Amino acid sequence: MxxxxxxxxxxxxxxxxxxxxxxxxxxxxxxxxxxxxxxxxxxxxxxxxxxxxxxxxxxxxxxxxxxxxxxxxxxxxxxxxxMALSQAHAKGRLRVDVGTSLAVLVIIPALPDFYARYPEIQIDLGVTDRPVDLIGENVDCVIRGGNLSDQSLIARRIAEMTFVTCAAPSYLARHGEPRHPSELKSGHHIVNYFHPRSGRISPLDFAANGETFETTGPHLIAVNDSLAYVTAATAGLGIVQAPMFMLHKYIEAGKLVRILQEWSSEPANIYVVYPPNRHLSNKLRVFVDWIADLFARNELIQMRV
Missing domain, CATH: 1.10.10.10 (Winged helix-like DNA-binding domain superfamily/Winged helix DNA-binding domain)
Structure with missing residues (x-):
C-alpha cells in the first residue's frame, strides 16, 4: 500500500x-x-x-x-x-474559480505576465458567477466580490469595487431620466440580477444626504450572469447598477449613460478565498500574491466614481 x-x-x-x-x-x-x-x-x-x-x-x-x-x-x-530554490520554481496545477466579468476584463488579459514569471504553473480557470464548493469541487481558491457567506474560509481582501447606475440612451429616450430612486418603482424597468444558486434578486441601493433607498423594481428581464447583465443594459432593456470596472468602456463609448449620480451605492470588497485546511502551497502562494498585485495596479479596478 x-x-x-x-x-x-x-x-x-x-x-x-x-x-x-x-x-x-x-x-x-x-x-x-x-x-x-x-x-x-x-x-x-x-x-x-x-x-x-x-x-x-x-x-x-x-x-x-x-x-x-x-x-x-x-x-x-x-x-x-x-526545499524549493525560489518562487520561480513554483509549478503544478491550480484550480481557480472567478466571476465572469473579473475573468474576462481583468484576469485573463493579464495572464501572459503571470506565465512569463511562472511558466510551470497550469491554471484550470472556472469562469462562473455561481457559488462554488471549494472543498467538494477541489478548488484551490476563488476570487469573489461582495459579502462572504462562509466565515470558516480564509479570505484576503485585494480590492474594493465602486458602483454606478446606468441606462442606455435608447432606454432614456423612451422612459426619460429618473431624478430620484423612488421613480424606479413605476414607469421604469430594471435589469434584475438573480443569484445562480438561491434565485434571490440583488436590489439596487442608493444613499444621499442621510436618506437611503433600496429597490428591485419591475423588470422585463432578469439574468444570473454579469456579462449578460451589462448586455441587457446596452440593449436598452432597463437600468443597471454595477461595478465601475464593468461599465466604464460602455460609458466612454456612449452606449451607457450614468444616472442618479448624486446618489451613491455601497462599495463592495473583492477577496481571494481558500479553505482553512488547504495548505498554501508555493504555487498557490505566488498566484495569490500576483492577483493581489494585479488588482492593486489595475486601472479599471482602481477607478473611482
Whole structure:
C-alpha cells in the first residue's frame, strides 16, 4: 500500500462526501480510491468511514484520524515547499474559480505576465458567477466580490469595487431620466440580477444626504450572469447598477449613460478565498500574491466614481 496516497485519498473522500467526487478530483478510477481506503483501514485496524449508497460519513475514529492526517500532510507539504530554490520554481496545477466579468476584463488579459514569471504553473480557470464548493469541487481558491457567506474560509481582501447606475440612451429616450430612486418603482424597468444558486434578486441601493433607498423594481428581464447583465443594459432593456470596472468602456463609448449620480451605492470588497485546511502551497502562494498585485495596479479596478 502507498500509505501517503491512501491518506490523501481518505482526506478527499471525507471532504467530498462521496467516493465518486473524490475519485474525480484526484483523477483516479473510483475502484482505485476504494481499494486505497480499504487498505488504509486494514493498515490502521480501524473502520474510518461508514458507507451508504448515497453518502459517506466519518466514524469517530475516522474523524480523529482525519484531523491528524490533515496536519501531518500539511507539514509534509510545507517541508517539500521549503526545499524549493525560489518562487520561480513554483509549478503544478491550480484550480481557480472567478466571476465572469473579473475573468474576462481583468484576469485573463493579464495572464501572459503571470506565465512569463511562472511558466510551470497550469491554471484550470472556472469562469462562473455561481457559488462554488471549494472543498467538494477541489478548488484551490476563488476570487469573489461582495459579502462572504462562509466565515470558516480564509479570505484576503485585494480590492474594493465602486458602483454606478446606468441606462442606455435608447432606454432614456423612451422612459426619460429618473431624478430620484423612488421613480424606479413605476414607469421604469430594471435589469434584475438573480443569484445562480438561491434565485434571490440583488436590489439596487442608493444613499444621499442621510436618506437611503433600496429597490428591485419591475423588470422585463432578469439574468444570473454579469456579462449578460451589462448586455441587457446596452440593449436598452432597463437600468443597471454595477461595478465601475464593468461599465466604464460602455460609458466612454456612449452606449451607457450614468444616472442618479448624486446618489451613491455601497462599495463592495473583492477577496481571494481558500479553505482553512488547504495548505498554501508555493504555487498557490505566488498566484495569490500576483492577483493581489494585479488588482492593486489595475486601472479599471482602481477607478473611482
Amino acid at each position: 502507498d500509505q501517503l496516497a491512501a491518506m490523501r485519498a481518505f482526506i478527499r473522500v471525507v471532504e467530498a462526501g462521496t467516493f465518486s467526487q473524490a475519485a474525480e478530483s484526484l483523477r483516479m478510477p473510483k475502484p482505485t480510491v476504494t481499494k486505497l481506503i480499504q487498505s488504509l483501514e486494514t493498515h490502521v485496524s480501524t473502520k474510518l468511514l461508514n458507507r451508504t449508497t448515497r453518502r459517506v460519513t466519518v466514524t469517530p475514529d475516522g474523524a480523529a484520524y482525519y484531523e491528524r492526517v490533515v496536519r501531518l500532510l500539511g507539514e509534509l507539504d510545507e517541508l517539500d515547499g521549503s
